[in-house]
Amino acid sequence: MMLRNPFTKALWDARRAILGWGMGIGYVAVMYTAFYPSISKPAFASALQNYPEGLKKAFNIQDMTSPAGYLGSYVFGLLVPVLLAVFMIIFGSRAIAGDEEAGTLDLVLAHPVSRPRLLLSRLAGLATAVLFACAVVYLLLLAIAGPTKTSAVGAGHLAAMTVQLALFGMLFGALTLGVGAATGRRSAAVGAGVVVVVFGYFGNNLAPQVHGLGWVQRLSPFYWYLAGKPLVNGLDLAGCAVLLAVAVVLAAAGLVRFRRRDLAV
Amino acid sequence: MADLAIHTEQLTKMYGKRRGLAGLDLSVDTGEVYGFLGPNGAGKTTTIRILLDLIRPTSGRVELLGGDPRRDGVALRRRIGYLPGDFIVDGKQTVTELLTYLGNLRGGIPRERVTTLAGRLDLDLSAKIRSLSKGNRQKVGVVQAFMHQPELLILDEPTSGLDPLLQQTFLDMVREARTAGQTVFMSSHVMSEVQQTADRVGIVREGVLVAVERVEDLRERGVRRVEIHFEDPVTVEEFAGLPGVSDVTLTADVLRCRLDGRADPLVKAAAKHTVIGLLSEEPDLEELFVTYYRGAPDDAA
Numbered sequence: 359m360m361l362r363n364p365f366t367k368a369l370w371d372a373r374r375a376i377l378g379w380g381m382g383i384g385y386v387a388v389m390y391t392a393f394y395p396s397i398s399k400p401a402f403a404s405a406l407q408n409y410p411e412g413l414k415k416a417f418n419i420q421d422m423t424s425p426a427g428y429l430g431s432y433v434f435g436l437l438v439p440v441l442l443a444v445f446m447i448i449f450g451s452r453a454i455a456g457d458e459e460a461g462t463l464d465l466v467l468a469h470p471v472s473r474p475r476l477l478l479s480r481l482a483g484l485a486t487a488v489l490f491a492c493a494v495v496y497l498l499l500l501a502i503a504g505p506t507k508t509s510a511v512g513a514g515h516l517a518a519m520t521v522q523l524a525l526f527g528m529l530f531g532a533l534t535l536g537v538g539a540a541t542g543r544r545s546a547a548v549g550a551g552v553v554v555v556v557f558g559y560f561g562n563n564l565a566p567q568v569h570g571l572g573w574v575q576r577l578s579p580f581y582w583y584l585a586g587k588p589l590v591n592g593l594d595l596a597g598c599a600v601l602l603a604v605a606v607v608l609a610a611a612g613l614v615r616f617r618r619r620d621l622a623v
Numbered sequence: 624m625a626d627l628a629i630h631t632e633q634l635t636k637m638y639g640k641r642r643g644l645a646g647l648d649l650s651v652d653t654g655e656v657y658g659f660l661g662p663n664g665a666g667k668t669t670t671i672r673i674l675l676d677l678i679r680p681t682s683g684r685v686e687l688l689g690g691d692p693r694r695d696g697v698a699l700r701r702r703i704g705y706l707p708g709d710f711i712v713d714g715k716q717t718v719t720e721l722l723t724y725l726g727n728l729r730g731g732i733p734r735e736r737v738t739t740l741a742g743r744l745d746l747d748l749s750a751k752i753r754s755l756s757k758g759n760r761q762k763v764g765v766v767q768a769f770m771h772q773p774e775l776l777i778l779d780e781p782t783s784g785l786d787p788l789l790q791q792t793f794l795d796m797v798r799e800a801r802t803a804g805q806t807v808f809m810s811s812h813v814m815s816e817v818q819q820t821a822d823r824v825g826i827v828r829e830g831v832l833v834a835v836e837r838v839e840d841l842r843e844r845g846v847r848r849v850e851i852h853f854e855d856p857v858t859v860e861e862f863a864g865l866p867g868v869s870d871v872t873l874t875a876d877v878l879r880c881r882l883d884g885r886a887d888p889l890v891k892a893a894a895k896h897t898v899i900g901l902l903s904e905e906p907d908l909e910e911l912f913v914t915y916y917r918g919a920p921d922d923a924a
């Protein structure tokens with residue numbers, strides 16, 4: 359029964375959003391992967407070769423000819439992680455701050471439910487949503503690997519990439535949940551999420567080209583998500599550890615404040 | 624202090640610079656129905672939300688069912704039923720879904736208990752919350768507060784939005800709760816809502832408890848309109864001077880007057896004649912209450 363506890367209830371209430379976003383992100387991943395056979399043709403590759411290096415770096419398009427290079431820049435490099443981040447920003451900011459602003463949080467917390475339990479339930483809901491979306495992406499890409507000539511990547515490296523993607527998404531879930539729990543304001547949570555996506559993206563792709571700003575790249579979640587090239591090298595444990603640790607710290611910081619503060623009416 | 628269901632000492636709450644509570648001393652006995660009365664903005668909701676640990680006091684002590692709302696919150700809230708002043712829930716679910724979920728948060732509630740309560744209040748369990756009128760939504764709030772038969776019911780302006788017939792049903796439920804040994808703490812800004820059921824009323828004004836009265840005592844002191852039908856004509860003079868009697872009017876053999884306090888002198892005077900009928904209204908405690916609202920004379924400055 360889906361009405362058992364705050365965790366299952368959160369999943370039940372968000373069932374359509376979780377399905378819709380999971381399918382949508384999976385669809386985008388499939389569409390972009392399907393272009394690979396035409397882009398990998400030699401003529402196309404040599405045309406790209408002539409693009410300025412800076413431009414290619416800015417848009418994350420470098421090694422275009424191998425399936426791993428293509429998937430890493432086109433599929434996992436921009437649209438899929440950004441969509442997943444947007445999904446998590448919407449879902450994470452709703453989880454506590456949204457309910458509080460709507461006025462529905464009061465009643466649940468007037469029941470025998472502690473604030474840590476509520477926050478952890480909602481965090482688990484976010485994690486489930488991320489895992490669902492990433493599983494959809496993984497299974498679809500695996501299924502079309504043959505026809506799209508991307509099977510050289512291999513199931514293991516594709517799985518590694520998806521794990522990094524899941525941790526990347528979870529970071530945004532924890533960020534917006536944490537800011538929302540700490541402030542009770544949905545706009546603050548959304549704002550924090552959007553700032554990190556935008557600055558994270560440009561910080562990762564543009565900062566290295568500016569002399570002396572290379573270190574900025576390391577502040578970006580995109581860096582820890584992509585830099586280890588999991589499609590080529592397999593799971594990047596350092597990257598995973600950083601993403602996970604930051605997510606845990608953000609959620610924990612939100613919880614510390616959430617436990618102490620007054621709930622808005 | 625074990626026989627106190629709720630006890631606060633010098634409870635204060637500031638919302639930034641705004642006063643929520645300014646040193647509230649409250650004692651609610653186990654097993655009584657306590658009416659927590661005060662005008663809008665007096666601090667009733669603030670007090671109640673502190674009891675449920677939804678907000679935290681600025682200073683002062685709170686004891687609830689022998690525990691601390693902050694430290695023992697989860698265990699205490701298991702024993703409490705709460706009806707918020709604004710009962711807001713997600714509108715996309717049905718009444719049954721909501722009540723099942725809330726019941727599960729308390730470890731499950733027998734289904735008959737919910738259907739019985741809903742039947743009494745004439746509440747459609749299969750309706751979507753969104754489609755319910757304000758009054759029907761309030762009924763859902765009443766059901767979820769009562770359904771697990773909690774030791775302590777904390778009700779914030781419970782009758783707001785209920786039509787008069789349902790208010791009576793609700794008051795019956797409060798009386799039954801008391802009979803069953805449950806404690807009821809209910810807030811209101813009108814005396815008439817609590818005077819029928821409450822054992823005691825506490826009057827809160829500007830964040831302080833200014834008076835606590837037994838409703839019985841108030842009733843004795845209350846003003847009521849009395850009408851007496853005599854067999855033979857009587858004179859106004861016989862009654863006008865009696866203690867507590869005022870506004871005497873006489874039409875043929877019907878005497879009408881206001882009675883302030885005990886009925887004894889009036890009854891004894893009437894007994895000298897043949898009385899055909901006697902009509903006495905419930906005393907209007909609102910008047911007494913309004914004098915507390917306005918504050919003691921020392922506040923005039």
Ligand SMILES: Nc1ncnc2c1ncn2[C@@H]1O[C@H](COP(=O)(O)OP(=O)(O)O)[C@@H](O)[C@H]1O
Nearest residue numbers: 638641642643662663664665666667668669670
């Ligand atoms: N969240 C809040 N922020 C600022 N002031 C508040 C807040 N909640 C209540 N107050 C103020 O505290 C006082 C008491 O309010 P409340 O407890 O809601 O009164 P009541 O329930 O008796 O009408 C009022 O003056 C109100 O304006």
Ligand SMILES: [Mg+2]
Nearest residue numbers: 667668669708
């Ligand atoms: Mg109120």
